[in-house]
Amino acid sequence: MGYRFRDLTAACQDDWRAYIEHDFVRALGAGTLEADAFRHYLQQDYLFLIHFARAYALAAYKSRDLDELRQAFDGLKTILDVELDLHRGFCRDWGISESDLAALPESRATLAYTRYVLDAGSRGDLLDLRIALAPCLVGYGEIAGWLAAQPFTLRGDANPYEPWIAMYEGDDFQAAMRAEIAWLDARLAEVTPARFEQLARLFRDATRLEIDFWQMGLDRAD
Numbered sequence: 001m002g003y004r005f006r007d008l009t010a011a012c013q014d015d016w017r018a019y020i021e022h023d024f025v026r027a028l029g030a031g032t033l034e035a036d037a038f039r040h041y042l043q044q045d046y047l048f049l050i051h052f053a054r055a056y057a058l059a060a061y062k063s064r065d066l067d068e069l070r071q072a073f074d075g076l077k078t079i080l081d082v083e084l085d086l087h088r089g090f091c092r093d094w095g096i097s098e099s100d101l102a103a104l105p106e107s108r109a110t111l112a113y114t115r116y117v118l119d120a121g122s123r124g125d126l127l128d129l130r131i132a133l134a135p136c137l138v139g140y141g142e143i144a145g146w147l148a149a150q151p152f153t154l155r156g157d158a159n160p161y162e163p164w165i166a167m168y169e170g171d172d173f174q175a176a177m178r179a180e181i182a183w184l185d186a187r188l189a190e191v192t193p194a195r196f197e198q199l200a201r202l203f204r205d206a207t208r209l210e211i212d213f214w215q216m217g218l219d220r221a222d
């Protein structure tokens with residue numbers, strides 16, 4: 001029997017849950033996250049998304065057929081047209097100007113995560129790269145679903161973070177997440193146990209870097 005995407009999350013269950021259910025996520029859902037922590041996260045996430053858009057361009061370069069090329073193009077478009085567009089709107093709403101964004105120093109957590117993924121993708125093949133990208137795409141989709149199911153999550157205008165939750169809960173992002181899981185399921189079905197171990201390590205590392213990214217927001221770390 002072949003592997004599936006869920007075998008990757010099962011292989012690092014504790015890290016995966018620590019990422020999905022992080023204190024930053026809980027506070028965001030409850031609407032109690034300190035505004036400065038969210039602002040710090042938003043600014044660093046702007047830099048993060050620019051590097052992740054580059055990673056999707058790398059995925060286009062590594063593609064072997066038109067389907068993979070289109071998927072990489074769709075990933076790049078989702079980041080540029082959905083996430084970054086809304087993100088710049090959030091920044092405006094939270095008092096962060098375009099010139100603030102242009103002058104931002106990159107935090108260590110942003111540097112570590114984005115360069116790790118670009119390096120893993122440069123050294124490896126398309127599957128390595130898309131596994132390293134998966135905690136980002138699949139994780140945020142799962143986080144939105146998890147938050148929607150929690151009794152402490154405050155929905156509607158009473159929660160200042162409602163637009164953020166709604167973005168990742170929205171059809172565009174959820175469809176992109178499902179398509180990625182389907183592609184990963186098909187590729188993972190063909191790999192050997194030794195290759196799966198390599199990929200599981202990559203997935204776990206990227207998941208741990210996501211945890212550091214949340215913590216960077218909570219700590220306002222540089």
Ligand SMILES: Cc1ncc(CN)c(N)n1
Nearest residue numbers: 045048135136137140213
């Ligand atoms: C750090 C991080 N990880 C994931 C996502 C969702 N693309 C994001 N915007 N930022």
